[in-house]
Amino acid sequence: MKDPYEVLGVAKTATPEELQKAYRRLAKKLHPDLNPGDSKSEERFKEVSAAYALLSDPDKRRQFDAGEIDSSGAERPRERYYRDFAAEGGAAHPYESRSGYADFTEADDIFSELLRRHAQEARRARGRDVIYRLPVDFLDAVNGATKRLSLPEGGSLELAIPPGVQEGQVLRLRGKGAPSPGEGEPGDALVEILINPHRFFTRQGDDIHLDLPITLAEAALGGQVRVPTPTGSVILTVPKGSNTGAVLRLKGKGVPRPGGRGDEFARLKVMLPLEPHPELEAFLANWKPGPDYDPRRDLQP
Amino acid sequence: MIIAKLEFLERARLDRETLDVWIEEEWLIPTRTATDMTFSEIDLARAELIRDLTRDLGVNDAGVGVILNLVDQVHGLRKALADVLQSARERRGRPGAGASKGERR
Numbered sequence: 001m002k003d004p005y006e007v008l009g010v011a012k013t014a015t016p017e018e019l020q021k022a023y024r025r026l027a028k029k030l031h032p033d034l035n036p037g038d039s040k041s042e043e044r045f046k047e048v049s050a051a052y053a054l055l056s057d058p059d060k061r062r063q064f065d066a067g068e069i070d071s072s073g074a075e076r077p078r079e080r081y082y083r084d085f086a087a088e089g090g091a092a093h094p095y096e097s098r099s100g101y102a103d104f105t106e107a108d109d110i111f112s113e114l115l116r117r118h119a120q121e122a123r124r125a126r127g128r129d130v131i132y133r134l135p136v137d138f139l140d141a142v143n144g145a146t147k148r149l150s151l152p153e154g155g156s157l158e159l160a161i162p163p164g165v166q167e168g169q170v171l172r173l174r175g176k177g178a179p180s181p182g183e184g185e186p187g188d189a190l191v192e193i194l195i196n197p198h199r200f201f202t203r204q205g206d207d208i209h210l211d212l213p214i215t216l217a218e219a220a221l222g223g224q225v226r227v228p229t230p231t232g233s234v235i236l237t238v239p240k241g242s243n244t245g246a247v248l249r250l251k252g253k254g255v256p257r258p259g260g261r262g263d264e265f266a267r268l269k270v271m272l273p274l275e276p277h278p279e280l281e282a283f284l285a286n287w288k289p290g291p292d293y294d295p296r297r298d299l300q301p
Numbered sequence: 302m303i304i305a306k307l308e309f310l311e312r313a314r315l316d317r318e319t320l321d322v323w324i325e326e327e328w329l330i331p332t333r334t335a336t337d338m339t340f341s342e343i344d345l346a347r348a349e350l351i352r353d354l355t356r357d358l359g360v361n362d363a364g365v366g367v368i369l370n371l372v373d374q375v376h377g378l379r380k381a382l383a384d385v386l387q388s389a390r391e392r393r394g395r396p397g398a399g400a401s402k403g404e405r406r
Contacts (some may be wrong), residue, residue: 024358031358033350034368036375052357082350085343086376093343094330100374101381114384178303179332 004051004064012065016056023052036083093181123182130177131190134159138198141165142208142230142255149191159191164206164256167195201230206255206262211269212248214238216280219270229253229264236266244270306331309340313348323351326362328369 005012008022028034030045055061063069086095104111134149144163150156157176165171170192177187195203202209212227222240226233229250236248246268254262273280304312309331310320323329324338328351331338347369354360354368 020359027353027358031353033353033372036372036379049357080342080346080349082343082346082372083376085346086373095343095347095369095373095376096380097370097373097377098381099370100378111385114381114388 007051032081124184127178127180127187129187141195208264212266304340
């Protein structure tokens with residue numbers, strides 16, 4: 001820890017005006033942004049800044065003179081300087097200036113070629129891609145839809161959701177991202193699709209699954225039932241003697257995919273009447289099925 | 302990293318009026334969006350430099366503009382110099398086209 005008076009090159013009796021003058025003289029010489037190519041100036045500048053921060057505060061200076069605090073830890077360290085961002089080889093930025101050498105480019109072919117190439121690269125730099133997340137209704141994801149995406153910074157984007165889009169799929173909107181810092185193309189908007197669950201459809205790959213409740217009569221005698229599909233209801237023939245758990249396939253009623261569609265699978269679920277039904281109870285009480293009717297046969301240990 | 306205006310004001314420890322003046326003077330050039338403006342890390346570092354100049358170094362407003370202009374020119378020159386050096390290095394490193402080979406011939 002150096003003596004702050006020594007660092008600034010002033011006497012212990014220096015007035016605030018003398019301190020400021022000494023600091024400014026050193027800072028002008030040492031400020032990293034005023035010496036972009038001098039890597040050593042930064043350390044010295046920090047020392048000088050810390051010393052000045054300590055001595056320019058009358059309370060801290062008094063405490064230091066009285067030996068109550070030392071010269072360390074006076075000021076929050078500075079992490080970045082402008083030169084770190086404007087440095088050579090970095091990305092193009094709006095503060096770039098060619099005024100320091102533009103005349104060379106007219107006089108010297110090699111030099112002008114080099115610089116022209118460089119300037120072109122900087123100008124052509126593409127804007128950033130911007131990522132959005134868009135929740136989509138289940139049926140919109142299956143059938144496709146046009147959605148409007150409101151942007152956080154205002155404005156909106158029209159987005160065509162292709163039929164059969166999948167959870168987590170990313171749609172790229174070319175040129176709808178951040179603008180280029182120069183004259184290059186803007187970046188892309190990347191929209192990640194999140195699919196909301198449906199009340200009764202579930203999706204596995206390109207297939208749709210559905211639990212289809214049927215009556216006792218439809219299960220026992222067979223019948224025609226109306227089944228919802230993503231593109232509207234269709235009539236399904238339930239074969240005679242269909243049990244709970246039987247799965248019927250509706251070909252081509254699933255999710256669109258290249259060259260066709262997946263299938264819909266309806267899993268039958270036999271439902272008893274919700275209210276007690278004396279006739280049915282009376283019938284079942286007297287009903288004697290054959291000895292083969294043992295649904296728990298497979299559960300024998 | 303994109304920084305919104307409010308966050309920028311806070312991180313640069315600036316008030317709105319001062320920021321407006323700095324932008325008007327073109328000391329800072331934020332990215333304009335449809336409704337607002339956004340900043341990046343380089344703007345933040347530049348704001349700190351401007352503050353050092355005005356507060357600690359006692360540079361007046363006219364001086365800040367001159368200094369920023371010259372600093373930007375220095376960075377432009379450094380970039381140009383780095384490019385020239387880079388391409389000189391590439392030329393020397395290219396097989397069959399080295400300077401030493403040519404001299405021996």
